[in-house]
Each structure stands twice: as C-alpha cells, then as structure tokens.
Amino acid sequence: MPARLFIDGEAGTTGLGIKERLAERSDIELVSLPAEDRKNEEAKRAVYASVDLAILCLPDDAAREAVALTEDLGARAPRLLDASTAHRTTPGWTYGFPELTQGQAEAIKTAPRVANPGCYATGAIALLRPLVEAGFVPSDWPVSIHAVSGYSGGGKSMIAAYEAGTAPAFEAYALGLGHKHVPEIMAYGRLAQRPIFTPSVGNFRQGMLVFIPLFLDALPRHPKIEDLSAVFAAHYAGSTFVHVRQADGLERLEPQALNGTNELELFVCGPQGGHQAVLAARLDNLGKGASGAALQNVELMLGLAPQG
Known part of the structure; x- marks a missing residue:
C-alpha cells in the first residue's frame, strides 16, 4: 500500500518542486486539500490525521501553527518534515542533512519530526562540519561565508521582479548580518562564534x-590543501549525493x-603548498537546497527506495 503524504503549501516554490519529484511514484499517494479549505483548521487537521507524513512548505x-494542529491527534498524528526555518x-527536531555526520541518516529514518536544511546552510555546513570535527578549524574560529544564489530562493516578489526584468543583475543583501540561516550554520557547523555571512543573488533562476x-598558516594545525581535501574525502566517502571534486588548476x-539534481559538490581551491x-x-x-533534500528525507522517513 502506498504511503500517504500531504504537502501543506504545495503551491509554493518548494512544494511544487516536491510534487514534481513525486509525480511518477507509485509508492506514494499524494493527498491534497481543495484551495478553499487550505486555511480551514478543521479540514487541515483531518488531512493530517489521515496521512503518514506531512511536509510543511509554509512561512x-x-x-508553527501547523505543528500545533497536530499535537492533539495522539496516535493519529503524522510524522512531520518542515521545509521552513x-x-x-528546535529541540526535539532532527536536522534533515543525512550526510551531516555518521548516524544522521539513521536518525532521520526514525525521527517523528525532521527539519529540512536551508540552502545556504547546506553548503556552509557541508564545508565546515568535517573540518571542525577533525580539529582543523577550531569551533571559535572567525569564519567568513560568502554565497550567491539564483533568484528562485527569494520568494514571490523577487521572482516576479527578476522575471519582469526590473531587478538588478546582481545584489548583495542581509548586510545587517542577521540572515535566518546563521543559527543553523552555527548549530550544525559546530561554530561557537557567529560567522560573518554575506549572501547575494544573481540574475539566474x-x-x-x-x-x-x-588563511591556512593562521589555523592552529597549519594544514595544507591536501589535508583539507583528505578530510572531506573521508567524511563523504560512499555518499550518493555529496562529491568531493579535484580543484587543481x-x-x-x-x-x-x-x-x-540533488547533487552537492565540494572543492578546496588554491595552489598546492600555498598558504x-x-x-x-x-x-x-x-x-x-530545498525540494531535492526534502525528497531524500521523505525516502528515508518512509523507508522507500530512492528513485531518480
């Protein structure tokens, strides 16, 4: 019998992406609410009680309101995968980055509540966590993170502006250093000091x-590029989706x-033997960074074979 799944917020960018990835699957039955009932608490609660897993693609x-709706359902409450921030x-929620560390995928398989990672956070944590765990980057090190994303991650108004041709070709933002992904980068990147994070958006979808x-010579163990590459290679050995790429030249x-794709590529760039x-x-x-990661977590949580 197919697992029953409800996407709360299926009309948004992430929800649509998940629906598209699930469209051809015979092992999942997608349950929907009519548009007129999407803000009806009783109708929504009834759907939650009827499914195995609910994915929250909501502000x-x-x-938070959706989670509260499930709390009096007892044994009928579905497992939850939250794609929001x-x-x-939050204590009691399992972080949905299966490659985070040894045992994380197993934790996701049995968790009642899983939080899908943020897109920027996925890249930053994938780079930081292995080096902090290996002792090459101290947890209190002053870290700077810079990033650029396509405009599809910026919400309806940003998407509309870019597609109408009224947005700038490139724009830095969150210069007040309060981006919402920083807390999870700190928590799962194992950082004790808040990093400087400067995201930006470009004119591509x-x-x-x-x-x-x-600065390698400033780090306590004075690592070389090959040392960092070796740490990544060991950490992600056997991973289906995370790949450590050769960066020579x-x-x-x-x-x-x-x-x-649901791929993530990691590079250690710079001259061999450099500083x-x-x-x-x-x-x-x-x-x-969103729908692909959600599908990966859905497959783990429902014990389904990966497809595509």
Whole structure:
C-alpha cells in the first residue's frame, strides 16, 4: 500500500518542486486539500490525521501553527518534515542533512519530526562540519561565508521582479548580518562564534555557490590543501549525493551546473603548498537546497527506495 503524504503549501516554490519529484511514484499517494479549505483548521487537521507524513512548505509562523494542529491527534498524528526555518534548531527536531555526520541518516529514518536544511546552510555546513570535527578549524574560529544564489530562493516578489526584468543583475543583501540561516550554520557547523555571512543573488533562476576563505598558516594545525581535501574525502566517502571534486588548476566555478539534481559538490581551491585556500560548495538551491533534500528525507522517513 502506498504511503500517504500531504504537502501543506504545495503551491509554493518548494512544494511544487516536491510534487514534481513525486509525480511518477507509485509508492506514494499524494493527498491534497481543495484551495478553499487550505486555511480551514478543521479540514487541515483531518488531512493530517489521515496521512503518514506531512511536509510543511509554509512561512515560519504558519509552520508553527501547523505543528500545533497536530499535537492533539495522539496516535493519529503524522510524522512531520518542515521545509521552513521554524524548527531547524528546535529541540526535539532532527536536522534533515543525512550526510551531516555518521548516524544522521539513521536518525532521520526514525525521527517523528525532521527539519529540512536551508540552502545556504547546506553548503556552509557541508564545508565546515568535517573540518571542525577533525580539529582543523577550531569551533571559535572567525569564519567568513560568502554565497550567491539564483533568484528562485527569494520568494514571490523577487521572482516576479527578476522575471519582469526590473531587478538588478546582481545584489548583495542581509548586510545587517542577521540572515535566518546563521543559527543553523552555527548549530550544525559546530561554530561557537557567529560567522560573518554575506549572501547575494544573481540574475539566474536557480543554482548556488557558497565560499569560505581560510588563511591556512593562521589555523592552529597549519594544514595544507591536501589535508583539507583528505578530510572531506573521508567524511563523504560512499555518499550518493555529496562529491568531493579535484580543484587543481580550477580558476572558475559557475553556479548552475547542478540544476535539476540533488547533487552537492565540494572543492578546496588554491595552489598546492600555498598558504591560503577557498572552500567552495556548489548545489541547486531548489535541489539539495530545498525540494531535492526534502525528497531524500521523505525516502528515508518512509523507508522507500530512492528513485531518480
């Protein structure tokens, strides 16, 4: 019998992406609410009680309200996968980045509540966590993170502006250093000091690059580029979706190469034997950064075979 799944917020960018990825599956039955009932609490509660898993593709406050609706359902409450920012660092929620560390995928398989990671956070944490765990980057190190994303991650108004041709070709934002992904980067990147994070958006629909520069000689263990590459290779050995790429001689990276996939590529850039390095992550902000990651978590939570 197919697992029953409800996407609360199926009309948004992430919800539509998940629906598209599930469209041809015979092992999942998608349950929907009529448009006129999407804000009807009783109708929504009844749907929650009828499914195995609910995915929340909602603004943060609406996601919290949705969780509250399920709390009196007892044994009928579905498992939850929240694609918003609301619960990514909330106790009792499992972080939905299966490659985070050993045992994380197993934790997701049995968790009643899973928080899908943020797109920028996925790239930053993938670069930071292995190096902090290995002792090459101290948890209190002053980290700077720079990134660029396609405009599809910016919500309806940004998408409309870019598609109408009224938005700038490139724009830095969150210069007040309060971006909503910073708390999860700190929590799951194992940082004790708040990093400087400067995101930006370019005139392309989807795709993402995340960069972390390092002065290697300033780090306590004075690592070489090959040391960092070896840590990544060991951490992600056997991973289906995270790949450590050779960066020798690499001078350019473009952000759209992984669009339409759930892949994440990691690079350690710089001259061999040099004193500086730039860590780089490339992903589709709508793939491994959103809907693709959600599908990966759905398959783990429902015990389904990966497809596509």
